[in-house]
Amino acid sequence: MVSESHQYIPGDKKTPLEFIREIETQWPVETVTARGLQVWPHLRIYIGSADDYFSQISGKKSLLIRTFFSSVFYGFGSLFRKYNYIIYSDTKERRKIDGLYVDKSIDYLMTIVHKPLDIEIPLSKHFARKNIPTKHIVSKVFFYFIETVYAKLFLCRLKIKEKHVLDDICAHYNLDFNYKALVKRFIAQYVVTRFFIRFNRPMAAFIECYYTNIGRIAAFKKKGIKVVEIQHGVISNKHLAYNIFKTFDESYFPDYLFTFGESERKIAEHEHFYIRSDQIIPVGSFYIDYINSHPVKHSFVDEFREKYKYLVCVSGQNHYSESDLIIFLNSVARLNEEILFIFVPRDESFKERTYELSERILVNYEVNCYEMISVCDYHTTVFSTCALEAPSLGVPNILVNIKGLSKLHYEEVLNDSNTTLYVNSPEEYIEAIKTFKVKDKAVIRALNREVILPDYKVNIKNALKKISLR
Structure with a gap:
């Protein structure tokens, strides 16, 4: 990880995006691979982010350790079914509606697609099953556990081709960056997800945050399964995750992005945006509509x-x-x-x-x-x-x-x-x-209509039809 003494670049005032742009335009990061997969799409968010991002990552890891035993088998029985849709979410999206804690990003979606599974990460703790409307749900902690075990047992001697590029970057910027651990995590994501979908063959996967799930996205897409990102926060031409300065295999990025509004389409007109504007479909916000009504x-x-x-x-x-x-x-x-x-x-x-x-x-x-x-x-x-x-x-x-x-x-x-x-x-x-x-x-x-489109329920149904998922 980047040490506390390095905010963006030691002694510099570059933003994370400027830092990543400099690296991607000066080093052949696209050539760095492990088991045939380009690893830079996974590494860039970690190496390019400020120290507070790493403190948040560290905080999440310690939280997962503290909640491991209460979370790892949460919804475990849901694993023994076949699903048409796999949805990745987190507990911070839940809000109380009529006595139940509803995920404002995905729970309505789960009611209009056939046989969905929610894989949820507990960012504090999972809610009791009786207090949520989600019928089929399993903890993402279970998958983290399998990925961690796989990485420790089978990736000890993982070979990273062209690793000198990463070494040169770290030496040039004097970064204390443990990229090997992150590459192992990426490969483990990919392998465990490939194994999981062998038993499901879903039609599509929905993901709230693409850049922390790149190994999973690659596993789905290399099997011909559509991946849709659901907007979870601000997307701009200043956010390093959404602006790419090298050409990478498209299998590391979602096929579609469901956004709050139209403004993201304008942002996508910038040359370096991670997907094309015609892959962006505005759907609005379920919970904003609910509060207003x-x-x-x-x-x-x-x-x-x-x-x-x-x-x-x-x-x-x-x-x-x-x-x-x-x-x-x-x-x-x-x-x-x-x-x-x-x-x-x-x-x-x-x-x-x-x-x-x-x-x-x-x-x-x-x-x-x-x-x-x-x-x-x-x-x-x-x-x-x-x-x-x-x-x-x-x-x-x-x-x-x-x-x-x-x-x-x-x-x-x-x-x-x-x-x-x-x-x-x-x-x-x-x-x-x-x-x-x-x-x-x-x-x-x-x-504010261009930022957040009203009529979410109508929009999401139309969006699914547009990409042939309904």
Whole structure:
């Protein structure tokens, strides 16, 4: 892994994308193979990402170790069936609807295709089977376990052809990067997935995040099985996973991308986007449609409105910018007593971090971010995906552009000042909140239509027909 002393490039200020562009235009990374598979498509996200990404990966590994025994056999009985569709998901997508925790990305899809299996990774822990609507589900931890065992037993002496290219890159940038372990993980993904699909022969696989499943994607595609990526977060021409500067075998990338809206098609017009624009199909968001058709009411909101002029939902992120955001919000709270910030952490790991918080910053764990946004006047974050979604709930964004991250991720997509403003200082924030000409919720939703398309249920059915899966 990249050591803590290296953020993007030692002594440099390049972004991850700039770093990867430099490598891919100067080194023949496409020639590096193991067992006949190009390994760079799998390695690039790890070597190109900043230290906080690696800390997140490390955190996920320790979480999986802690939850191994409670997760590895979750839904194990579901493995002993044959399925037409394999779907990869994670627990953070679940939201409570009518007493059940519904996966907002894939559960509706699972009701309209025949014989699907959900392979779910527990990013905290799996929900009790009685509390979810998903009928056929198995833990991804089981597959991680098999892949780990396979790598240790059978890949000890794995040969990497042209490995000197990787050695040269590490030496040039002084990187402490354990690429051998990652290559073994990639090959294990591929082999174990090939073995699994021998007994299923599914029609298609749906994956929420392509770049952490490249070995699995290759296994499906080399067997002629369609792979569809379901958008899980921001996609832009600044995101290194979605911009490729070398030509690789297409088997490492999805056949189609189901997106929130039309804006990703415009991004795909850039020369280096990872798939063509005609492979992108906008479908919208199941949960945004649900919130808009089922308005929520919370009594505490009325109480807050008696004391404060502005209610702001802040969506947190497990990211190094979080502490800077807290400092920023504290500064705003000191300067203006009319604003109440309701901070919704990404998960309960926020409790492990100690911050001094103004009395006008409340931390909420009870109401999810989407519901909270819908009852507030504004939404604030650095670059959480909620920035894409808030205007489709009728609520404008004021994004805190810490270290340029908000504009880096969103300037190309969220470029309508009627729905999104970017600020760099507490004074700018207060000025923005006082002068923002807030429009009716329906108007703001309409202005965000290109970012998130409404009518998800209709769109997803049409998308499946378009790619001959329904």
